[in-house]
Amino acid sequence: MRIVITGGCGFLGRRVALKLLAEGSPLGRVDELALFDNAPSALPLPEDKRLTLVTGDIADRETIARLITRDTDAVFHLAAIVSGQAEADTDLGYRVNLDGTRAVLDACRALGTAPRLVFASSLAVYGGSLPPEVGDDTALTPQTSYGTQKAIGELLVNDYSRKGFVDGRALRLPTVVVRPGRPNRAASTFASSMIREPLAGQEAVCPVSPDTVMALASPRRIVAGLVHALGIPGEAFGATRSLQVPGFSVSVGEMAAAMRRAGGEAAHARLRWQADPQIQAIVSSWPPVLATPRAEALGFGRDKNIDEVVQAFIEDDLPLQKELAG
Amino acid sequence: MRIVITGGCGFLGRRVALKLLAEGSPLGRVDELALFDNAPSALPLPEDKRLTLVTGDIADRETIARLITRDTDAVFHLAAIVSGQAEADTDLGYRVNLDGTRAVLDACRALGTAPRLVFASSLAVYGGSLPPEVGDDTALTPQTSYGTQKAIGELLVNDYSRKGFVDGRALRLPTVVVRPGRPNRAASTFASSMIREPLAGQEAVCPVSPDTVMALASPRRIVAGLVHALGIPGEAFGATRSLQVPGFSVSVGEMAAAMRRAGGEAAHARLRWQADPQIQAIVSSWPPVLATPRAEALGFGRDKNIDEVVQAFIEDDLPLQKELAG
Numbered sequence: 112m113r114i115v116i117t118g119g120c121g122f123l124g125r126r127v128a129l130k131l132l133a134e135g136s137p138l139g140r141v142d143e144l145a146l147f148d149n150a151p152s153a154l155p156l157p158e159d160k161r162l163t164l165v166t167g168d169i170a171d172r173e174t175i176a177r178l179i180t181r182d183t184d185a186v187f188h189l190a191a192i193v194s195g196q197a198e199a200d201t202d203l204g205y206r207v208n209l210d211g212t213r214a215v216l217d218a219c220r221a222l223g224t225a226p227r228l229v230f231a232s233s234l235a236v237y238g239g240s241l242p243p244e245v246g247d248d249t250a251l252t253p254q255t256s257y258g259t260q261k262a263i264g265e266l267l268v269n270d271y272s273r274k275g276f277v278d279g280r281a282l283r284l285p286t287v288v289v290r291p292g293r294p295n296r297a298a299s300t301f302a303s304s305m306i307r308e309p310l311a312g313q314e315a316v317c318p319v320s321p322d323t324v325m326a327l328a329s330p331r332r333i334v335a336g337l338v339h340a341l342g343i344p345g346e347a348f349g350a351t352r353s354l355q356v357p358g359f360s361v362s363v364g365e366m367a368a369a370m371r372r373a374g375g376e377a378a379h380a381r382l383r384w385q386a387d388p389q390i391q392a393i394v395s396s397w398p399p400v401l402a403t404p405r406a407e408a409l410g411f412g413r414d415k416n417i418d419e420v421v422q423a424f425i426e427d428d429l430p431l432q433k434e435l436a437g
Numbered sequence: 438m439r440i441v442i443t444g445g446c447g448f449l450g451r452r453v454a455l456k457l458l459a460e461g462s463p464l465g466r467v468d469e470l471a472l473f474d475n476a477p478s479a480l481p482l483p484e485d486k487r488l489t490l491v492t493g494d495i496a497d498r499e500t501i502a503r504l505i506t507r508d509t510d511a512v513f514h515l516a517a518i519v520s521g522q523a524e525a526d527t528d529l530g531y532r533v534n535l536d537g538t539r540a541v542l543d544a545c546r547a548l549g550t551a552p553r554l555v556f557a558s559s560l561a562v563y564g565g566s567l568p569p570e571v572g573d574d575t576a577l578t579p580q581t582s583y584g585t586q587k588a589i590g591e592l593l594v595n596d597y598s599r600k601g602f603v604d605g606r607a608l609r610l611p612t613v614v615v616r617p618g619r620p621n622r623a624a625s626t627f628a629s630s631m632i633r634e635p636l637a638g639q640e641a642v643c644p645v646s647p648d649t650v651m652a653l654a655s656p657r658r659i660v661a662g663l664v665h666a667l668g669i670p671g672e673a674f675g676a677t678r679s680l681q682v683p684g685f686s687v688s689v690g691e692m693a694a695a696m697r698r699a700g701g702e703a704a705h706a707r708l709r710w711q712a713d714p715q716i717q718a719i720v721s722s723w724p725p726v727l728a729t730p731r732a733e734a735l736g737f738g739r740d741k742n743i744d745e746v747v748q749a750f751i752e753d754d755l756p757l758q759k760e761l762a763g
Contacts, residue, residue, distance in 0.1 A: 201600065205539075213531075239676040250576045250577065251592075252595070252677050253592070253596070256596050256600070259592050259593070259596040263593075266577075266588050266589055266592075267585070269579075270579070274582070350565040350566055350578060351565060351578050
């Protein structure tokens with residue numbers, strides 16, 4: 112089978128690709144894997160004849176129509192402008208996160224084969240005064256342009272699935288911690304930085320208060336969830352193709368404590384607390400606790416605790432991270 | 438002040454225009470009123486120097502930028518492809534209902550003055566397994582492309598208002614009964630036809646079962662609500678610019694009985710019941726009962742009952758309707 116990953120050179124896209132190449136897909140053998148992104152991968156990709164890389168503009172309909180060829184069985188649509196940047200550059204955010212998603216959906220529709228599509232949505236679709244239990248049934252009142260664009264993407268995936276144009280599923284991903292690499296322009300970027308940088312010997316700033324509670328998932332867990340989602344029959348989703356996937360809840364203070372347990376006093380001394388009201392406001396608009404019975408019934412799991420997540424980062428990413436820092 | 442009405446030659450747009458010309462707007466004297474539509478008005482417009490008519494394509498950004506001029510203080514965005522047609526012609530529905538809405542919002546944004554904008558949303562944004570109380574806090578899981586496009590419009594109005602590009606408000610309108618004129622391609626069109634045609638001496642078909650309960654509002658009430666919405670300060674909306682406006686709940690059987698009370702046995706004999714499972718499914722996906730405490734606190738009212746609504750139709754529209762029928 113042929114699979115396309117948009118945002119394929121991004122952090123999640125590349126790991127989904129590596130997993131699919133190594134383990135196959137839940138739908139069968141991977142014969143061809145096309146990664147699409149706006150620039151080549153900064154990190155190495157494996158030498159694998161099945162892998163092709165296409166760079167271009169996700170909102171360019173001709174480009175995307177050429178990418179999603181007749182023999183495409185499945186698409187992971189992960190390409191996006193992150194929250195902080197979509198907030199600052201309204202036009203770019205709408206172009207990539209809305210026009211781009213429509214280009215992908217319409218290219219799938221043009222095939223006439225209703226390919227499977229996994230769309231990465233986000234906790235940013237929630238906002239405002241949230242109920243104590245946030246999940247599939249919560250009304251979406253996003254407080255950022257990014258959240259708005261992801262909520263619109265979910266609506267489109269649902270409409271296109273209902274009409275039989277795609278066999279879509281939209282996963283509301285918790286905040287991914289620990290992301291490797293450098294800080295990006297997501298409002299959530301500090302949640303990885305505050306663990307990653309101190310452990311790699313660099314200074315970091317935490318812009319929110321220690322009692323801020325966040326719903327997190329590790330890269331391992333998110334990547335496994337994205338691949339798992341591909342294998343679920345469309346009917347199993349029931350009335351909506353949007354799904355809140357599990358996260359675990361932890362305070363930012365406890366995240367710092369876990370970093371200290373793993374890295375000791377030297378690491379801990381590299382974290383500075385410096386309040387940023389704008390970031391605090393955005394992060395506080397996200398749900399601290401997720402209710403995910405439907406996702407659990409569909410086989411999605413969650414990380415045990417923040418210490419396990421920090422340990423996974425140390426195993427998977429810290430060596431390369433130290434090289435980057437050096 | 439200058440006001441623009443998109444869909445200005447449509448049923449609601451024309452009546453909003455007549456009301457604004459006759460009574461002024463809640464924001465002050467109307468000096469200029471521009472009606473935009475894809476075709477000239479089928480019904481007569483008043484001879485009024487303040488009135489201009491522009492025809493064109495709502496999704497054409499240059500056209501809309503020329504329409505929403507620098508001195509525009511307020512916009513009613515009512516132009517839309519109705520539900521049945523948006524379901525049948527996916528591309529046209531997305532072009533008018535999504536691209537058109539974005540064109541209007543971006544033209545407003547380009548002014549830099551955050552004009553007031555009243556956007557007509559719909560009960561079609563709801564769907565799936567609904568809670569007993571449907572209203573502002575209900576998660577939107579539309580079951581039609583039209584409902585999807587209206588839900589997306591609401592998200593855009595909220596994001597653009599939050600960013601200060603417009604001072605928007607999105608009204609979820611109940612099903613409007615009794616619409617004058619001819620049936621259109623809305624799935625709800627029968628709800629007007631089954632009263633209008635028999636009273637005007639014509640046959641009509643009701644495609645849903647008598648026990649189907651619908652949430653309705655009269656044209657008088659809807660038009661008054663749209664104009665009222667223009668006068669509400671943006672801050673009064675609180676966390677969301679989306680608002681479920683009141684409707685009254687009545688069974689289709691009771692609607693037929695009210696038509697019989699007004700038109701007698703002769704009228705009643707002109708109504709045939711002929712089930713259409715597709716229309717029944719769409720109508721059943723809409724909420725039968727609306728919870729509207731927020732709208733009521735903001736001064737929106739509701740019709741008393743179906744007999745009053747039928748009486749208003751007889752007063753306002755039946756004479757012209759009989760001419761049409763003749």
